[in-house]
Amino acid sequence: MSPPADTRGLRRAGLGSDVWNAIALFGLTALLIIASRWISSGFGGWEQTKAILVLSSFVVVVAFGQQLVILTGGLDLSIASVMTIGGVLTFNFVGASPTALIWGVPLILLVTAAIGGLNGIGVVWLRVPPFIMTLAMGIIVYGATLGITGGTPRGQASPALSALFTASVLDVPLVIYFMLAITICGSVVQLGTGFGRRLYAVGTNPAAAYIAGLPVRWLTFLTYAISGASAGLAGILMFGYAGGATLTMGQAYQLPSIAAVVVGGTSILGGSGLYIGAVGGALLLTTFSTVISSLGIAEGWRTVIYGLVILLALLVLREELYLWAGQLVARPVPLRQPGEPAAKPDA
Amino acid sequence: MSAAVTLTPPPEAALSLDIDAVTKSYGPTIALRGVSFDLRRGEVHALLGENGAGKSTLVKILSGIVKPDNGSVRLGGQRFAPHSLMAARAAGVSTAFQELSLLPNLTVATNLTLPKQRKGLLGLASRRLNEAYAAQLLAECDAADISPGALVSDLSLAEKQRVEIVRAVSHRPRLLILDEPTAALAEPEWLFRIVERLAASGTGVLYISHRLAEVRRLCRRGTVLRNGESIGTVDLANARDGDIFRMMVGRGAEEPADATATPVRRDAPLAVTLRDLRGPGVDGISLNLHRGEIVGVAALEGQGQRELFRMLGGAAPILSGDVAVEGKPVQFASPLQALRAGIGFVPEERKIEGIFLGLTTASNISLPILGRLLRFGLIDRTRERAEVGRAAALVDLAARYVGMRISALSGGNQQKALIARVLLSGARNLVLFDPTRGVDVGTKEVIYGVIRDFTAKGGSVLLYSTELSELVHLSDRCLALYRGRIVGEAAGAALTEERLVSLATGHGE
Amino acid sequence: MNAPVSNAVTRSLLRRLLGNGTLIVAFIYALLFTIFASRQSDALSQTSITDLFNNAAPLALAAAGGSLVVLTRGFDLSVAGVVALSNVLMATQVGEGPQQALLGLAVVCTAGLLVGAVNGILVAYIRLQSIASTLATMIVTSGLALLVLDAPGGTVPDFVADTLTDSAAGIVPVAALILLAVVLIWLLLRRTDWGVALYAVGADETAAGLAGIRTRRVKFFAYCLAGVFYALSGYMLSALTATGNPNAGNSYLLLTFAAIAIGGTSFSGGRGGVVGAMLGAATLTLLQKVLFSAGVSSFYTGIFQGVVMILAVLVAATSDRFASGRRA
């Protein structure tokens, strides 16, 4: 008996509720953009969408690494400092020179990956809890950046990197294409490569992954290195956006990177969640903060509402609700009818 | 000092238990499909059945942890539907769980007094009173060798099991449930004395085990579960082992003639050679595993078999000794390296170390060969489907399960997928630790077939099973482990359960 | 009682001594203090010691609360919000005098309790991930703090500010007495059924449930009590700074967890305790002084703080592994 495996099932890849979650997030984002027309006449159009996409690009990039780390059951609290050092190094060493850009950017990504790798070494081989390891690394890297720059990063803006934000093709800023490419690449890495597949295995059950012969430690180490590199890339982008770098430039992205991943449906316990969900989370939160900042209310209320929305998203986007919704849409395949022998060999 | 501990309630408090047509299902998996039997006052009643027959679910229902979907339970004539563990306990039902429920970071005394500590001055938990109470309790249960002040994580498995039992007994139950209480016990006589004392005072005992000898020693009647159904309650004195087996597995025990029919393949080339292997729990083991050979390992709980298998699977450190695969010496310090050396390992705890509940069955199976499936760095889905399909067919796993999340599958199908994975890994030598635990009869047959098939094609298998009948049925020869050493071997006509029992209890040669 | 001494007892004793994070952090603190005292002549003076206690008190109280949640294998980020909220409440809602001071204490503790209860419901009963739901409550409470006071200001009553930062009878710092009181309360709580259950739930929730513990209730109370401790932390901070600042809590978020980790509380639950966390907080604040007295270039103090955090956790983990005889 050699039946072809169920292709429909493979395509579903068993991540049904995650996909639902991502779709729901994109839907909510679109809805929010459309509904925001009630708040302001400038809202609801292509200009607003463009602005939101551009502004969310940093979180989208940094959330890739953050999500991989969270998939393995960890957490990266060093990304604020790594983003900063990425931007500062580009500012100081690459600056306006287009040739320096060509070798400088890969080099800076390597440096930031190495910083992430140090996190990985601490977590994997020294067994320091991720929370502490990355928190301490963040403090250390910040201190190092402060020391290296003497407090003032100095350099020149990079016209090439700024062009990502200023130049448009078909009325779409280049950075949005870039973000789209990152989203696709990130999703392919997660779902299409052996690395991604193994990572989910490690995240959902590290003990079984070890027994199954996966290089659990190397995989975990790699996620931290990737997180470092993606934070570095976000820092480089941020530098391109602002045309300069300061030592505080990454701070605003630490909690949003986690919030985007968590709202995007990734379990903080590891093993489940999709990058596309984190992208949706980033878009939703950015859209929301855009809308909320145009409301004429006190900052305190804005903060309260922002927190409540995260809470609401957590309450609404729980897996049980998707299972429930899924049951409403389609009757589940009966695995075994009552009375049927436990496991009749299928003819 | 606290008030004297009395373990035995007055006889008039004894209760009977009536279970009538209880059903329970977890999502698509049906655990119980109509269980009925009764337990009389002061009776020690055996609950028999293979792994996965529904015994543990019944225990959970009686302990107040899960609620049945249907059916009724009556305790002493009253409706008994506890909504929590504490409610069950208040009604007089107390359980010693199979998966021990002790807290490793607390002392024996604290564990024994959970959830309410003995209070001293100012109503605060008193270490002294707790330990005094625990010491008295342990002494009364004939377990005074366990120190009340020791941390549970520092106890041996057998000691933990005894603490678990003492704790269940300490609640002065009118119905005591013991779920596989002797699994880790080296000397079950200790438990038998307690059970007999309780029964004499009128306490009902539901004794769950699949060890017939123990059950015959303690119980007069027993109920057999199979596939979530109560097949019947038998008078043990008048039932032959074969009859009970037939009820448990749905057919007669295998004829010993089957085993003799398999040729012993000592002349085949060597597949795996172990020389004086040592490590925690393993005390110098040497053995030869030939191509095409199934070698069984029989042992009581905790004789080093777990450690030996984990060493071979690369999951436990080998401190000294040599391993050679097909004549070539190999060294490995991780399952990955073991796999590369040609040894595939199926671990004991399927849910903990085997499968990835969050992933699809296909992803679970294709994991070891992902590297081979890559095309331009991406997984070639077509080839993955083909390979997974092939492996699934080998273990008779229905194609419709392949695309589902593995968590939706029954335990048997999960186990099939797990075995499909090691088969797909290409390892020519398999180390299988209790591969049929908790699976139904049909799956067992499939797994037996897979193992035979595998060896017929030149693979070799080292197999441990808690079920002696399985070892007799499947192995070409069978080794007995006792205290980390091989103490005997049985093959051919000498490979019988009786022989294995006497070898495994250290009464060999 | 004559229980035969088994091997397990000696092993347990060894583990208790070596694997006890509290002892380790106490040793680290003593070491740092020795360095500090040798570098700074007036380190043992009464004012210097009072300063040490005053500076450490808010973080120590916050860490004490956080460690309760960490013991249950959870994370509570709401500490930042609650500290800020109780600080601004003290600076705006409370008048002069001992009665008002007590009233203020009641007000902030109630606020902390409420936030803790919300966290407890979300985590224990609705079963949301603790880190995510407390992130949300943290943001909400920081917003509330901004609503109470939109810029630093207000005045904490002099009575509170002076009494709590002073020395009782001119000898013992009041902050030390407060910390001691918290330690005593904790030691009492540890010896209640709840205290024992806290460790059980953290180690293995399922097993704890099978042992008859109401695990949800235990976790719920842990979050509630943590909220009260955060409020106390804000109360002490108010006394220390004598003013309100809606952003006062921000710097407490990560420091709290650093203190808990240094104090030997395991992030996988069930091991460690409040006293260790408080000592961890004291160590972090002492480290500021030691780095100052050692003349470390200010640009690099961050590197030291980070390295000390990692080292402290490593030392605790290594000794624990050694004590339990497990191989790495």
Next chain:
Amino acid sequence: MNWNTIRSGLVNTAVAAGLLAGVAGAANADDKKLKIYLSLSYSGNSWQSEAANIVKALAATPPYDKAIELKEVISGTDVQAQISAYESMISDGAAGIISFPVSPTGLNRAIRKGCDKGTLFFMYDGTVTEPCAYNVSYITAGFGENTAQALVNVLGGKGNIFLSRGVPGNSVDKRHTDGAMAIFKKYPGIKVIAEYYGMWSDQTTQSETAKALAAHPDVDGIWAQAGEDGAIKALLATGSKKLVPVVGENSNGFRLALANPAYQAAGFKGVSSGSPPATAGYAFKLMMEMLTKGRKLTTHNIEYPLPWVPAEGVKLCPGDRFENGCNTFPAGKVPDSFVTEVFEANLLPELSLVTALDGKPTPGMTIQPLPGEVTAAPDTPGINCQKCNGNGDIYALTKIKATVQP
């Protein structure tokens, strides 16, 4: 990049590690030198490090280089940490502490203890309400109301504007915004259509302004605190041909933009004003004169003059100092985020670009005496005094007159 910095950092690290282990101690500095401490809240933006560099450069300028020993401590944004730092400095025998305070009131107790022990406290830019400390600041000089009036004048008294504020819950932000709103409220034609927090950072201001622009493309002007350079970048990024007037602080990028004819043609106008890092140098010199020359100050609250550079006033400097009325550096010489107001010809002739960028003294320069008079700042409750009454017209205009009537 300067690898020496890194190497010396490593050496520092090694030495400090030795100290921590209790192995060795660095030799104590010469006892005859005055111990002066520079206490920063945090370093990490141009403004903070320029201010600190100026103090460091002045301390290394003769004759101060022989007279004092300056140590810098960065304690972060945590009040408790700065309290702890002050306490350490006081017990270390500090003669003077020059500091950027993180809280106007939270440090008071520590300062009072220091004053009792004879330590002199000088706060720059930020202020404290403790009466024994000296505040040297521009805060009371009316940045908010003057720039707001300038914007109103440019807009002709009506239009939609953004308020790009600083850090929420910060007293300086509140003072500026209150001042600005006092003006805007007088003009019913002025509508604040968005109010957001740029955290005094170019990047945050840029992204927050971009968000506001998405909602309100119909904006007519932006009132910004520090970070204004980000606001311009956000305006430019929309790609629209029309720019709007912006008033903001002193970043070099902003001043260059003001002087850019192409931008001016597109409708870009404004005023550069706000917080000058040079305040730190003035505060330091005042403190040093008190310590070394026995100078007496009649007031504890000293106002630093508010810079005021309208678009037509922008003038590029050929050299490294403000000379002949120049006030901006050419593009490429300093980063856009560089805060230009690091010089003050009368008060701080010792300074040049190298002082602000590297903290090194200007070669050949010696410390010049300060003028005898200081400008007393008006009492402002919660800013520089605790229990005082501000005088009636605290938001009176000083730099500009209203050219349009409400």
